[in-house]
Amino acid sequence: MKSSFRIALLCGAVVSALGVSSTAFAGGRPDLVLAGLKAGRAHQADELLVKYRDGTSAVQQSSARQAFGLQKIETLRGGNGKRGELALMRVPAGRDLAATVYELSKDPSVEYAEPNWQYQHQTASNDTYYTNGSLWGMYGSGSTPANPYGSQAAVAWAGGHTDCSNVVVGIIDEGYMYSHPDLAANAWTNPYDPVDGVDNDGNGYIDDVHGWDFEGNDNQVFDGAGDDHGTHVAGTIAGAGGNGQGVAGVCWSGVKLISGKFLGRRSGSTADAIKAIDYFNDLKSRHGLNIVATNNSWGGGGFSQALQDAIGRANTAGILFVVAAGNAGVNCETSDCYPAEYPNPNVLSVTALRSDGSQIYSYGSTTIDIGAPGYGIWSTVPVSSKGQVVPSYASYNGTSMATPHVTGAVALYASSHPGATAADIKSAIMSSAIATPSLSGKTVSGGRLNASGF
Helix, strand or coil, rough: HHHHHHHHHHHHHHHHHHCCCCCCCCCCCHHHHHHHHHHHCCEEEEEEEEECCCCCCCHHHHHHHHHHHEEEEEEEECCCCCCCEEEEEEECCCCCCHHHHHHHHCCCEEEEEEEEEEEEEECCCCCHHHHCCCCCCCCCCCCCCCCCCCCHHHHHHHCCCCCCCCCCCEEEECCCCCCCCCCHHHCCCCCCCCCCCCCCCCCCCCCCCCCCEEEEECCCCCCHHHHHHHHHHHHHHHHCCCCCCCCCCCCEEEEEEEECCCCCCCCHHHHHHHHHHHHHHHHHHHHHHHHHHEEEEEECCCCCCCHHHHHHHHHHCCCEEEEEECCCCCCCCCCCCCCCCCCCEEEEEEEECCCCCCCEEEECCCCEEEEEEEECCEEEEEEEECEEEEEEEEEEEEHHHHHCCCCCCCHHHHHHHCCCCCCHHHHHHHHHHHHHEEEEEEECCCCEEECCCC
16 A cells, blocks of 8 residues: 555656656656556566656666666667666665656756556468358458458459468467478578578577577477467468468468567566567578567566567558557547557557457557457467477467458558558558448547458
8 A cells, every 4th residue: 555655646746747857857658657667567576667868878778777776787779878777676675666766857968757568468262260160260252161250351362462472470479389380381580590500690689590589588489289379479460371271361361470579478568568579680681581579478567668669660661550459448539458559650559349349358440450350260279289389270260360450461561562551551451441330430440441442
C-alpha cells in the first residue's frame, strides 16, 4: 500500500511539473512511465533503461550512475561525441524504482529513464488444412472453400500471386522451427556470416545463421516445443503452399523469414526487444537486405521511449512494424495497448476477427489500424512426441494470429511492387481494407484485410 501511494504521489508530481515547465524534466514521458508502474505493469524488478542526453560526456554519465548507485549491465545502443548512450542498468537492492525514475528524469545528463518492461505473446491450394475447410483465415469470397471474412489470400493465389521472392520478413517473437516441412524452404540463411566461430559481418553476433536469440544471447533461435507461438506465426506468413501437406501461408514461396527471438516461455524484456529491432535495422541498412516488415505478435508493459525510438529507427530503415493490438479486450483509446498504440508512421496495428466477421480482443478507433482473421487459426507448430520434437499443426486464437496475416500481405504487396516504400505499403494495406460493420469505430480503416486488393 505504501509503495502504491508513493507512486501515486510521484505521478502527480510529474504531471504537475510538466504542466509548469517543459524543461523541468528531460525527454521521454516520465508521467506515462510512472502511470505504468502505478498500474502494476510487468517489469524487471531491479532494472532500468537509461538514455543519456546527446552531447553528454563520459564523466557526466558516470556521475549520474554513481549518484544513484546504478550498475551498467550492458550497452543497448552505443553513444559517441554527439549521440547519448542507451544502457541497461541494475538498481541497488532496496531502492524504490519509481523514485529512481523520477529523480533520474530531473538529472540534466539524462534524457529519460524507464523500467525494463516485460511483454507477453498475444497469442487453390492442395494443402490438407486448406482443403478440409480449417484454414478459413486464408479464404476469400470467391475461393473454394469460401469465407468472406478471410484475408482474401486465396483470391490472390488464384490470380497467380503466390511467390514473394526477394522479400524478407523479421519475426520478433519466440524462435521458430525453421526445419518444419512447411517452413524450411522459406527459412533465411545468413550469407554474410558463415558458421566458423567468427563474426564475419561485424554486427556483434557470431554465426547468426537464421537470426539471433536475444533472450539467450546465442545463435540457437529454435529451442524446442516451447517455441510454438513463433512457429505458428511463421506458418501464417510463409507456410509452403501447394505441397500437398499441412497449411499454406499468405506467401507460399520466395519470402525469407529471419528470427529475432526475444520471448521466452513467460515473457520478454524491453531491452531484448530493442536489440531485436535494431538487429533488423542493421541488416537492412548495412547489407541492403530487403526487409519490408517485422511481425510483432506481443504486447504489454507501459510506455517506453526507448522502444518507440527503436521503432522510429526501423521507420528510417524503411521497415514496417506490424503489431498485435492485444488480447485484453480493451479500448486502446482509453487503456494502454503498447506497443500497438505508438504513433510512429511505420506502425501497422492489428485486431482480430472471428470467422463470422465479429471483432474480438482489443481495438481502438484511432490507435488500431485494421482487422484480420485471429480466431481458430491453424498453422505450424513443434510438439514433443516420445522424447523428440516433431513438426505438427495446431489451432490458436488471438491478435497474435491476426497480425501475421497482415505481415504476409505486406510481403505479398512488396513482392509485386518493387521499390515501394514502407509508407506506400501501409497505404495500400489500409486503402484496400474491406468495410466491416464490427470494425466500424473500432479501427482506423473501419475494415478487414484484403490481400487480393492490390
